[in-house]
Amino acid sequence: MKKIGITGGIGSGKSTVCQVFRALGVPVYEADERAKWLTMHDPILRADILRLLGPQAYDAAGQYNRTFVAAQVFTDPALLRQLNALIHPRVQADTLRWVEQYSHLPYVIKEAALMNAAGDGNDLDAVVVVIAPLDLRIQRIRRRDPQRTDAEIKAIISRQITDEVRRALADELLINDETQLLVPQILRLDRAFRN
Structure with a gap:
């Protein structure tokens, strides 16, 4: 059984991605x-x-x-x-x-905001990073948490690692920029992880 990590910055869409994987019958461990x-x-x-x-x-x-x-x-x-x-x-x-x-299944997912590259102090077989443009992430956070100010949102983002650092640990990227369809990207990964 494969263990797949999913990570991304706040507002990137990790939760949405995990919901799609759940709909495909894949168990998701939400570490946070x-x-x-x-x-x-x-x-x-x-x-x-x-x-x-x-x-x-x-x-x-x-x-x-x-x-x-x-x-x-x-x-x-x-x-x-x-x-x-x-x-x-x-x-x-x-x-x-x-x-x-879930050892009888082809793979499971561990979702976490902080994650090392696969095999770097963990037992993950691959890490998927969800990427979205900063302005879109801020809009999503504002919609989800309307009580937060832009300054608070930017402070949270500034405390997280950068997308460049995340890209470096990624085995796979999911681009969640609302210009590329997300579900086909997830279905491609699902097929790969099942083999």
Whole structure:
């Protein structure tokens, strides 16, 4: 069974691409969403986060306090690295358990905002990068999150790796610029991954 990674910058259309793959019957592991789930439901991870960030990491109702955590780590790169060092191994173990459920299928997809090239510290067979022009990405984010200002959107994008860096780790590119049809590109990859 092949393990395919899908990544791209915010607003590139990763979620849309993954929805099409799901419609084709391909299981998709959403690493970022799963990481959020694990911060709430993995007792080991929860204890580690509390040790690192203190009791304010979870609110009075026991919910992960994303606002507090973000405020702490995004101004302190060393603290962000420490938090990631707690979360990433738990997500990796969770991914391995998830993949085992689908070992009878030709391939599965792992979707994540951050990803290394296939084989570079991961067990992926290929990485697909979703690319879209910056102005189109900003429009999409604005539609999805109308409360965000252009300055906030550009700040988020500036913290992410560039499309040039993403292209360098790509085995395949999906161009989601609304001038080229996306579904035929995905169908071509689906056929290739099934062989």
